[in-house]
Amino acid sequence: MAKRESTVLGPDGLPLQVSTITADVLPPPLIGVRQDWANSIASGLTPERLAQILRAANEGDNRDLLTLAEEMEERDTHYASVLGQRKRAVSGIEPVVVPGAENDARAKAAADAFESVVFAPQFDDAVDNLLDALGKGYAVVQPIWQFGEIWQPGEYLRHDPRRFQFDAKDHLRIRSAEAQDGLEVPSWSVILHRPRLKSGLTVRGGLARLVSWTFMLKSYTLQDWAAFLEIFGMPLRVGRYDRQASAEEKRVLLRAVRDLATDAAAIIPMGMEIEFIEAKGGGGNAVFGAMADYLDKQVSKAVIGQTMTTDEGSSLAQSKTHDEVRLDIRRADAKQLGVTIGQDLAAPFTAFNFGPDVPPPQVIWPVEDPEDITAFTEAVARLVPLGQPVAVSDVAKRMGLRLPDKGETLLVAPATSAPANQTARQLGRAAACPGCGTVHRAATGAADTEEDPLIAAALEDWEADIAPITDPILEAARSIRAAGGGFAEFEAALARMAPDTAALARRLAVMAMMARGDGDVGE
Incomplete structure (x- = not known):
């Protein structure tokens, strides 16, 4: 009886063979005369050849386009710079894991466990490889799952995108010489990142396709510029010989002129001369340089949406304005990457460890506004x-x-030795009243000392002013306590009282009037 292979439940609730998630899904590549890693497209690229490559990609054979995309990053320094800038704009952000459902204990446990996957060192490499899809249109990374205490990826395999193709419904397939339509990719075995830079088929969505024409034109420009410099960058050397010179003497003079181009030294017979003529038409440098700068700016617009932070001649205000455009692109890239990780990594992780009915966590790369x-x-x-x-x-x-x-240990504000009003007085200033705007006497510092005569007068005989109010209350409390009453009776007695506040009100009114008068006159 054949041994039955063990299975786990995938996010869709269907059994999934363990061998499809613990081993490389790609078959060993066949050795042939045409290897992807040895093929070169950029060398000798012509408009006819580029058009042929793009048409083949539209029909499903995108291997040459992907090879060209790889070579463009290796040959064009500006394209490599701005594309790397766009990748690092997302990969440099620390991700955040949030539960897939609020008030769900299982979802919270799944999110806590998934953090160990997100913050593992190998996860950063997987993110960098997935962002390669920005240039090529898609990227495939396979997590090799391992089981210890829980199911989690032990490593991430980056697969060459040329090993895959897409069917008529734009579904990923494994490219195979035996099957024209390719082989099926096992469910939940790979992470497929397809950034939606534009609507349409996946093979037509990469930045490399958009920049390929610019890359070809720049290659022609640099070749022509180099040829121009070779001709006009050095003076023209003219050798002059006498009419009676023999053929051998002419060969000696010609060899001497040629040696000046390499060795900068030569000997010639007496009677012959070499003249250096400065080449005219050096303005061609501006033509080729302007063309190269123009093409670089088009690449900057295509990749990061602006030119001010990558090319010279921009002001700080202009750069800040254009940074906002790049921020929108960064936010879109981060959101799409989070969706990919959620669907192809967080969902299988949750299903393998907590069950397909538990909401998987979400991974967010937060892009904050400056x-x-x-x-x-x-x-x-x-x-x-x-x-x-x-x-x-x-x-x-x-x-x-x-x-x-x-x-x-915390940073704290240093202790002040004097109040703010006192500091103002030391500087010869008085704080104004926040209510009326007038500088009263209290602001000059007299009111914050015990020797102030107005305060001393106000505190004289205060017991006589407060006695008409407190004496009836104390008498009621003593009477109720003697009669055996409680708080309810005391509260009722308070409600019936009409305390005599005339003396206290009179003193407060007089003191307030005197304080206002003293403050207004500054005495």
């Missing part, structure tokens, strides 16, 4: 005194700070 810290702190400083509640965690997050752990 924060004006000065404007933010000024706004908070104005809002808090007005009563607007502001969470400390929100402020720390916006400023890129974390909340300190318990027991950590």
